Amino acid sequence: MVKVTFVEPDGNRRVVDAAIGDTLMTVATGNLVAGVIGECGGGMSCATCHVMVDEEWAETVGGPSEDEAGMLATTATPAGPRSRLSCQLVVEPAFDGLVLHVPESQE
Amino acid sequence: MTEFAPVVVVGTGHAAIEFASALRMGGFGGELTVVGEETRLPYTRPSLSKQYLRGTVADDQLALRPQDFYEKFDIRLRIGSPVIAIDRAARDIALADGSRIGYGTLVLATGGRARTLPDPALHGAANVHRLRTLDDAAALRAQLVAGARLVVIGGGYVGLEVAATARDLGVDVTVVEASDRVLARVAGPATAAHVTGLHTARDVRVLVGATVSGFGRTDDRITAVELADGTLLPADVVLLGVGMSPNDALAADCGLAVSDGVLVDEFCRTADPAILAIGDCTRHPDPQWGGVRRLESIPNAGDQARAAASVILGDARAYTGVPWFWSNQFDHAVRSVGLPGTSDTVVERHVDGQLRAVFFLLDRELRAVEIINDARDFATARKLVSRRAVVDPAQLADPTVPLASLLDAGVRSPAASGAIGGE
Numbered sequence: 236m237v238k239v240t241f242v243e244p245d246g247n248r249r250v251v252d253a254a255i256g257d258t259l260m261t262v263a264t265g266n267l268v269a270g271v272i273g274e275c276g277g278g279m280s281c282a283t284c285h286v287m288v289d290e291e292w293a294e295t296v297g298g299p300s301e302d303e304a305g306m307l308a309t310t311a312t313p314a315g316p317r318s319r320l321s322c323q324l325v326v327e328p329a330f331d332g333l334v335l336h337v338p339e340s341q342e
Numbered sequence: 343m344t345e346f347a348p349v350v351v352v353g354t355g356h357a358a359i360e361f362a363s364a365l366r367m368g369g370f371g372g373e374l375t376v377v378g379e380e381t382r383l384p385y386t387r388p389s390l391s392k393q394y395l396r397g398t399v400a401d402d403q404l405a406l407r408p409q410d411f412y413e414k415f416d417i418r419l420r421i422g423s424p425v426i427a428i429d430r431a432a433r434d435i436a437l438a439d440g441s442r443i444g445y446g447t448l449v450l451a452t453g454g455r456a457r458t459l460p461d462p463a464l465h466g467a468a469n470v471h472r473l474r475t476l477d478d479a480a481a482l483r484a485q486l487v488a489g490a491r492l493v494v495i496g497g498g499y500v501g502l503e504v505a506a507t508a509r510d511l512g513v514d515v516t517v518v519e520a521s522d523r524v525l526a527r528v529a530g531p532a533t534a535a536h537v538t539g540l541h542t543a544r545d546v547r548v549l550v551g552a553t554v555s556g557f558g559r560t561d562d563r564i565t566a567v568e569l570a571d572g573t574l575l576p577a578d579v580v581l582l583g584v585g586m587s588p589n590d591a592l593a594a595d596c597g598l599a600v601s602d603g604v605l606v607d608e609f610c611r612t613a614d615p616a617i618l619a620i621g622d623c624t625r626h627p628d629p630q631w632g633g634v635r636r637l638e639s640i641p642n643a644g645d646q647a648r649a650a651a652s653v654i655l656g657d658a659r660a661y662t663g664v665p666w667f668w669s670n671q672f673d674h675a676v677r678s679v680g681l682p683g684t685s686d687t688v689v690e691r692h693v694d695g696q697l698r699a700v701f702f703l704l705d706r707e708l709r710a711v712e713i714i715n716d717a718r719d720f721a722t723a724r725k726l727v728s729r730r731a732v733v734d735p736a737q738l739a740d741p742t743v744p745l746a747s748l749l750d751a752g753v754r755s756p757a758a759s760g761a762i763g764g765e
Contacts, residue, residue: 261408265407265408267363267415269367272644274641275640275641276356276386276388276640278388278668278670279717280668280717282721302717305718306717308718309718309722
């Protein structure tokens with residue numbers, strides 16, 4: 236287990252436990268984190284699990300694949316340089332303390 | 343209906359769990375019970391015909407929410423508990439075990455059941471399968487061994503996905519489809535031909551215009567599928583992928599209006615102010631083009647779930663989703679938005695001789711789009727369809743015109759903005 240912080244759209248900080256191997260989308264929906272929908276259940280078909288990695292963590296988390304980048308170009312809140320689809324982020328030990336920002340809107 | 347009157351949900355599938363999540367996320371502080379007949383912790387269905395069937399995903403990886411989610415958010419989950427009747431006057435439901443649960447608001451999320459064929463030869467056959475539940479998928483998976491001969495009856499999404507997965511497992515596969523093409527209900531001929539090509543390239547036999555007339559059976563096993571033209575298909579395993587029927591009997595039995603689905607309005611309300619219905623079990627208004635429709639779709643389940651939650655939370659937002667679907671077969675993604683329905687113009691886009699997209703227009707408005715593989719183009723297509731964009735067919739066909747560039751060029755149809763009367 237590691238600790239991950241989701242900063243919800245209204246600024247509320249949710250610190251939750253994340254199991255190694257789960258996706259961050261699963262962690263978000265499993266903790267009722269506001270603003271993460273995940274309409275297609277992790278199939279990278281909907282871009283509604285959009286999150287923005289905190290600047291300090293960008294290097295640890297890394298960038299999106301080409302397919303993911305394609306989906307990120309279509310998010311409701313325009314994607315920034317550290318945007319990722321949380322269904323593609325798999326929790327690993329190095330993510331302990333990770334901070335993610337949830338954008339204003341997913342639809 | 344006060345904010346804190348108990349809410350009871352019948353069903354434990356996608357719609358039910360998305361609804362319960364949306365309700366709690368919206369601050370609903372009352373009793374929330376989710377009760378259903380399935381004996382498994384709520385799970386996700388799409389991978390049952392794909393990764394789960396392939397054996398690369400374990401049962402517990404399918405959970406819609408972690409096991410501790412329900413207790414953590416005070417959701418009383420009762421699985422393995424079939425509901426047998428609704429008493430609208432008493433505002434309670436009767437369970438098969440004799441117990442009753444009272445409700446302030448009842449939400450029907452009963453989904454559907456896989457259809458079977460009426461042939462008595464299928465009764466009690468040990469090697470005939472349908473695919474709706476995790477138990478179905480586990481039973482099917484056990485019989486898909488390399489070298490086995492699988493006959494898939496029905497060339498819809500489920501049948502084709504199982505065919506593709508089985509082929510990858512070294513199973514000999516034949517798909518039998520009564521219509522003149524696969525995906526007849528949900529996709530146009532060009533996409534159907536493309537998908538058929540994906541299968542035949544991998545030696546899946548796809549028989550269209552083929553009607554099943556009977557079955558050969560020895561003891562408790564089907565040994566062959568007989569076609570009307572006399573063809574005999576030897577079979578070790580049979581999958582019936584012939585669609586689903588909505589579970590609307592509970593609603594019908596208590597006097598709610600049903601018509602191949604529980605009838606609801608754009609807020610998921612039935613005629614009873616204390617009863618809502620969401621997901622695969624509903625027949626609901628089409629917010630873009632009028633009429634009513636029934637959708638077998640995950641995104642619809644989520645959209646209706648959120649609309650219903652908003653009603654109970656006192657901030658009612660109508661359901662406005664444009665239907666969309668996806669299917670993964672042999673590492674190809676076929677995604678579609680909108681329903682082809684009646685269209686007067688169909689435009690295909692090809693790149694290097696390969697079909698990439700099909701556009702369906704009616705009265706110059708984009709009604710539906712099918713996209714092969716390109717996720718970004720699909721997201722663009724969703725936007726274009728939801729805007730009822732009026733786009734020049736020549737630009738749609740031209741592969742050198744990026745689809746995304748049409749977002750600005752496309753004119754929003756006056757009808758989409760609610761203008762009354764003609765132009």
